[in-house]
Amino acid sequence: MSEQLKAQLLGCDDLPSHVAIIMDGNGRWAQRMGKRRVVGHKAGVDKVREVVKTASELNLKALTLFAFSSENWQRPADEVSVLMELFLTVLSLEIKRLNRNNVKLSIIGDTTRFSDKLQTKIKNAQDLTKDNTGLVLNIAANYGGRWDVTQACQQLAGLVQQGKLSPEDISEELINQYVCTAQLPELDLLIRSGGDCRISNFLLWQAAYAELYFTETLWPDFDENEFLKAIASFSQVERRFGCTSEQVVATK
Ligand code: IPE
Ligand code: IPE
Ligand code: MG
Numbered sequence: 001m002s003e004q005l006k007a008q009l010l011g012c013d014d015l016p017s018h019v020a021i022i023m024d025g026n027g028r029w030a031q032r033m034g035k036r037r038v039v040g041h042k043a044g045v046d047k048v049r050e051v052v053k054t055a056s057e058l059n060l061k062a063l064t065l066f067a068f069s070s071e072n073w074q075r076p077a078d079e080v081s082v083l084m085e086l087f088l089t090v091l092s093l094e095i096k097r098l099n100r101n102n103v104k105l106s107i108i109g110d111t112t113r114f115s116d117k118l119q120t121k122i123k124n125a126q127d128l129t130k131d132n133t134g135l136v137l138n139i140a141a142n143y144g145g146r147w148d149v150t151q152a153c154q155q156l157a158g159l160v161q162q163g164k165l166s167p168e169d170i171s172e173e174l175i176n177q178y179v180c181t182a183q184l185p186e187l188d189l190l191i192r193s194g195g196d197c198r199i200s201n202f203l204l205w206q207a208a209y210a211e212l213y214f215t216e217t218l219w220p221d222f223d224e225n226e227f228l229k230a231i232a233s234f235s236q237v238e239r240r241f242g243c244t245s246e247q248v249v250a251t252k
Contacts (some may be wrong), residue, residue, distance in 0.1 A: 064181065
């Protein structure tokens, strides 16, 4: 089933270039089986591997995964600490494979709050893969959409203060170059697993014209077929960007 759908999608002109995923539902998945929430986080890692592989096979340009939000620090300390440990372990275990597969890894978010050990691992992983030309894999960690816009404003205000930029030169295009996803194609498709229909402070600026896809499936159950279904649904949508349907058809 999924091989057939994948083959179909490979021949399709309307694939998204940049897909983002809010990987939600790990805790509930574990709790439903009477297990601790962290068991769900561990099971979720396998699905990360699976979507990265499929995204590469479909030749998507960028995949941005929400791994830890700026609000997730508020969770119980032991859950936060398991998540940090998991991040460190997964980074160590997966980086060689990602590099072999020509994936360029980038961690987006305020990484200064992480331990020195984790910050070093992140830096090394990014350095190792920086010249790779395949899929750009962004892992959003301690990321918040409002933080992203704020840090872009701070950088631009700094340039104004230094006399290198005048306020009237601040345009949407310029702000785009200072948010964490600068250099990447526009976000086309935003997927959220776990049944909730909200953005939870993810890519606020970038999601302006993204197609939104929500599924009840909990993240540890989100397999390749679910991912392909989301992409297939994207490829069937008419994106009008404010125009009329007739205008869109005429420019095709
Ligand atoms: C998403 O799953 C993973 C992180 C936020 C780190 P959750 O842990 O939010 O799982 P639910 O939503 O409680 O089921
Ligand atoms: C969003 O999930 C963050 C990640 C998936 C990393 P949450 O579970 O934190 O979102 P809310 O709290 O339900 O909005
Ligand atoms: Mg959640």
